[in-house]
Amino acid sequence: FIDDTKVDAMLRTLASKRNLILQGPPGVGKTFVARSLAYCHMGDKDKGRLGFVQFHQSYSYEDFVQGIRPDGQGGFQVKDGVFKRFCDQAWLDESREYVFIIDEINRGNIAKIFGETITLLEEDKREGGTFPIKCHLPLSKEDFSLPPNLYILGTMNTADRSIAMLDIALRR
Numbered sequence: 001f002i003d004d005t006k007v008d009a010m011l012r013t014l015a016s017k018r019n020l021i022l023q024g025p026p027g028v029g030k031t032f033v034a035r036s037l038a039y040c041h042m043g044d045k046d047k048g049r050l051g052f053v054q055f056h057q058s059y060s061y062e063d064f065v066q067g068i069r070p071d072g073q074g075g076f077q078v079k080d081g082v083f084k085r086f087c088d089q090a091w092l093d094e095s096r097e098y099v100f101i102i103d104e105i106n107r108g109n110i111a112k113i114f115g116e117t118i119t120l121l122e123e124d125k126r127e128g129g130t131f132p133i134k135c136h137l138p139l140s141k142e143d144f145s146l147p148p149n150l151y152i153l154g155t156m157n158t159a160d161r162s163i164a165m166l167d168i169a170l171r172r
Helices: 004-017 030-042 082-091 110-121 161-165
Strands: 019-024 050-054 066-070 076-080 098-103 150-157
Touching (some): 004 019, 004 030, 019 030, 030 150, 050 082, 082 098, 082 150
Parallel strands (some): 019 150, 098 150
16 A cells, blocks of 8 residues: 555665654554564564564653563562663574564653663664764663664654654654
8 A cells, every 4th residue: 555666765764774763643554564664674574573662651761771670579670671672682683684663652752761772773873883882771781782683663643742852863
């Protein structure tokens, strides 16, 4: 239902920038298209190489990157979030491409969710890029960077007023 030239353009953008945000009104199939683009980009319908999360107002850095969680024995321990775990998985399999979908990306507080890792989204800041950088995670004290085989697809509802609050870093 999407013209082949538009699909090709989206795939080229994803390949070159490593990030792509699909936007549109509710109910037009943005999430479906994101999954389809991910599989086309990977060249395989491998669900093990596709990550997914949906942002909302209470979603946080602790859920996404890393946080302190109860250990079940009355104490606490540092736990990796869904995005960090997915990145670690991609680092272990650098010969294949991985795609992480962030549904409703504009519904979350981008600064609160990404924290210092927001800069890592840019293609040239990733490992293998022109200006590769690593962030020092405050809880585990480990260095963190995005693997070169990781691609990020976001979806954004244009009817939502929170679109105006979307971080300028993501607009690049």
